[in-house]
Amino acid sequence: MTTGETTQRRQPARVADDPAERYEAITAASRRCACDAAAHLPGGDSRSTLCHPPYPLAFEEGRGCRVVDLDGNELLDFTGNHTSLIHGYGHPRILEAVADQLGKGTAFAGPTRAQVAFARQLCERIESLERVRFTSSGTEATLQSVRAARAYTGRQVIAKIEGGYNGSWDEVMVSTHPRAEQAGDRERPASVPASEGLAARAVSDVLVLPFNDEASTRRLLEEHGSSVAAVIVEPVLGSAGMIPADASYLRLLRELASRMGIVLIFDEVISFRVAHGGAEGHYGVRPDLTCLGKAIGGGFPLGVVGGRAEVMELFDPSGGQPRVPHPGSYNANPVSLVAGSASLELLTEEAVDRLNENGDALRRGLRAAFGEAGLAVQVTGLGSLFGIHFLRHPVRSYRDTLASDKGLRHRLFLGLVAEGVLIDPRGAGCLSTATGQAELDAFAGAVRRVAPSLAAGRRG
Numbered sequence: 001m002t003t004g005e006t007t008q009r010r011q012p013a014r015v016a017d018d019p020a021e022r023y024e025a026i027t028a029a030s031r032r033c034a035c036d037a038a039a040h041l042p043g044g045d046s047r048s049t050l051c052h053p054p055y056p057l058a059f060e061e062g063r064g065c066r067v068v069d070l071d072g073n074e075l076l077d078f079t080g081n082h083t084s085l086i087h088g089y090g091h092p093r094i095l096e097a098v099a100d101q102l103g104k105g106t107a108f109a110g111p112t113r114a115q116v117a118f119a120r121q122l123c124e125r126i127e128s129l130e131r132v133r134f135t136s137s138g139t140e141a142t143l144q145s146v147r148a149a150r151a152y153t154g155r156q157v158i159a160k161i162e163g164g165y166n167g168s169w170d171e172v173m174v175s176t177h178p179r180a181e182q183a184g185d186r187e188r189p190a191s192v193p194a195s196e197g198l199a200a201r202a203v204s205d206v207l208v209l210p211f212n213d214e215a216s217t218r219r220l221l222e223e224h225g226s227s228v229a230a231v232i233v234e235p236v237l238g239s240a241g242m243i244p245a246d247a248s249y250l251r252l253l254r255e256l257a258s259r260m261g262i263v264l265i266f267d268e269v270i271s272f273r274v275a276h277g278g279a280e281g282h283y284g285v286r287p288d289l290t291c292l293g294k295a296i297g298g299g300f301p302l303g304v305v306g307g308r309a310e311v312m313e314l315f316d317p318s319g320g321q322p323r324v325p326h327p328g329s330y331n332a333n334p335v336s337l338v339a340g341s342a343s344l345e346l347l348t349e350e351a352v353d354r355l356n357e358n359g360d361a362l363r364r365g366l367r368a369a370f371g372e373a374g375l376a377v378q379v380t381g382l383g384s385l386f387g388i389h390f391l392r393h394p395v396r397s398y399r400d401t402l403a404s405d406k407g408l409r410h411r412l413f414l415g416l417v418a419e420g421v422l423i424d425p426r427g428a429g430c431l432s433t434a435t436g437q438a439e440l441d442a443f444a445g446a447v448r449r450v451a452p453s454l455a456a457g458r459r460g
């Protein structure tokens with residue numbers, strides 16, 4: 001299947017107006033799969049962000065910008081496995097590179113040429129990268145970046161953004177999505193554990209910063225800066241719903257970090273795609289360290305931590321035990337490296353420009369479609385990333401999203417599935433290079449058909 005192709009296995013039948021009823025009516029096999037899974041996996045799940053009521057869709061296959069679920073429903077995919085598949089499913093160039101590597105071997109107890117080639121490619125493309133290391137996930141990349149920052153500065157405290165998600169290890173599992181009653185003052189957010197079982201110090205060692213609030217961030221960093229090792233920030237706040245940073249906010253973080261000897265870390269696991277050289281290129285702000293993941297592996301598990309040579313040297317084991325050891329059985333896995341390298345080659349300046357133009361067009365189309373239904377919706381995003389928030393006021397931070405109508409957002413998600421469109425259940429998504437104008441129009445058309453049933457079921 002290629003962009004614009006219209007052959008579909010099965011068009012989801014229009015069986016009811018209620019989005020939840022429609023979803024359940026067409027997804028019996030996914031329901032059975034969820035029941036079977038629950039016998040062996042807690043909640044039937046291995047990835048908590050994918051679990052949602054009544055049960056998640058289970059998938060059979062994907063091609064280009066389309067996925068097919070277990071019931072044979074074909075959906076236009078606007079998730080790309082939560083931004084990982086920037087060229088859609090099964091791009092032939094990526095599959096070819098992977099097949100070639102599979103024939104040679106999937107893992108070795110030593111370095112490969114693929115490692116050198118991809119490291120060079122990344123350092124040539126992203127301005128701030130002088131040295132890189134490869135991990136197996138974004139989580140490991142952010143963990144190593146913060147550990148290096150602590151070793152480099154000799155300080156303990158980590159400053160992170162309220163509503164920012166930087167992986168699933170202890171210190172960053174703080175204030176990822178705090179409830180309003182836990183979150184403290186807007187200008188001085190509390191450190192709220194996002195999980196039970198975190199190390200107590202992990203929570204108390206985190207300073208939570210309010211995104212895009214320059215005055216409060218300046219005040220907090222001026223109060224605590226001398227004990228802060230790192231500020232870690234996503235240039236586009238992903239899991240909070242694709243909320244872009246103001247350029248002046250990132251510039252402020254850069255200025256304060258430089259003045260106070262803090263390591264500035266850009267978590268570009270999601271945002272890298274917004275410009276050819278990553279979000280740092282888009283914003284013109286250079287971090288000390290950068291973490292990459294998701295799309296950087298071309299659809300395979302891969303993470304990257306990289307940046308200033310002076311900090312990255314801490315990982316250097318060539319003279320004996322490094323100051324920051326970084327072992328890992330699948331670090332720099334060659335299958336992921338060749339997939340990532342092929343994917344990055346395909347992501348030319350022109351490809352990024354087209355993705356971004358399509359992203360602008362999609363956001364315009366969605367605003368118009370919701371507006372016609374009389375629904376107050378904010379569509380956020382940057383480049384090929386979008387977020388949908390059922391709110392009247394503009395969204396510039398996680399705090400701004402707290403009052404959004406999550407029930408309506410969930411009904412939108414279910415209703416869109418019934419219309420053959422897949423987004424992240426949290427109301428966000430992205431485009432791939434396989435997505436064309438026909439798919440953008442189809443998405444807006446689906447919103448037009450679902451919106452009236454949302455407007456009818458709106459609370460209050």
Ligand SMILES: Cc1ncc(COP(=O)(O)O)c(C=O)c1O
Nearest residue numbers: 137138139165166167238269293
């Ligand atoms: C911004 C950001 N950083 C880090 C991570 C962690 O990456 P991974 O899921 O590969 O561990 C994610 C994952 O969603 C992310 O969105």
